[in-house]
Amino acid sequence: MAASTTSTPAPLTVLTTADVTAWIRRADELISDHADELTALDAAIGDADHGANMKRGLAAAVEALAAQPETPAAVLKKTAMALISKVGGAAGPLYGTFFLRMSTACAGKESIDAAALAEAVGAGIGGIVQRGNAEAGDKTMIDAWNPALEALRAGAAAPGSALAAAVDAAAAAADAGRAATEPMLAKKGRASYLGERSIGHIDPGASSTALIVLALADVVSGRVAGDA
Structure with missing residues (x-):
């Protein structure tokens, strides 16, 4: 008897509207799965609500995407608006600005290749820096976004x-x-109010960023399929 084989989806070469939608859905899944962990991290150095806030915001984004936006930029803009309206604290405006700037960078594109993705992520990070006035080494989400961008640019x-x-x-x-x-x-x-007591704790924003980038990798690699 011939051995059965299971085909593995080929990695993506570009991101379509369906793929960007799949990214947000996968991010929702990962954030939901790790919400308690994110909240525990935030309890140590913040307001103890990062996991719950991000879970609520991404669930709202997925709900907003049920209307099936027609372009990658539209998906990113709807995601931005949901995060801004549903995520409390600083994370909502920061992540909302990130996805909104990404949307603007992708305007007019039917698909996103490696170079366009690096450009869009760079624009998104620029929005975070402008709004949050954070730099590398400040113990924020920028400390996860910056190395991700460097890797994207090198790959592109x-x-x-x-x-x-x-x-x-x-x-x-x-x-x-x-x-x-x-x-x-x-x-x-x-x-930052904790001073030296903030040392020894992983930043919750950097942690949610790592999950969001992992969600994108899951979709691009074919580990999680986009919509047909």
């Missing part, structure tokens, strides 16, 4: 510009950036 510049390799590298870099916040002294946000 590599021969062949393979989207899957670039996004997988970005996910690994974001996770390493998340872990690197543990020994940092917080210089922004509520955690």
Whole structure:
């Protein structure tokens, strides 16, 4: 008897509207699965609500996407609006600005390749920096976003510009950036009020960022399928 085989979806070479939608849905799943962990991290140095807030915001984004936006930019804009309206504290405006700036960068595009993704993520991070006035080393989500962007840019510049390799590298870099916040002294946000006591705790915003980038990698790699 011939052995049965299970086909593995090929990695994506570009992100379509359906793929971007699948990214947000996967992010919703991962944030929901890790909501208690994110809240525990936030309890140590913040308001103890980051997990619940992000879970609520991404659930609202998924609900908003049920109307099936027609372009990647429309998906990103609807996600931004849901996060701004549903996520409390600083995270809502920061993540909302990120996705809104991404949406603007993707305007007019029917699909997003590695170079366009790096450009859009860079625009999104620029929005976070402008709104939050944070820099690398301040123990914020920027410490996960910046290395992810560096990996994306390197992947986009590599021969062949393979989207899957670039996004997988970005996910690994974001996770390493998340872990690197543990020994940092917080210089922004509520955690900065703790001074030296903020040292020894992983930043919850960097942690949710790492999950969002991982969600993108899951979709691009084919580990999670987009809509037909």
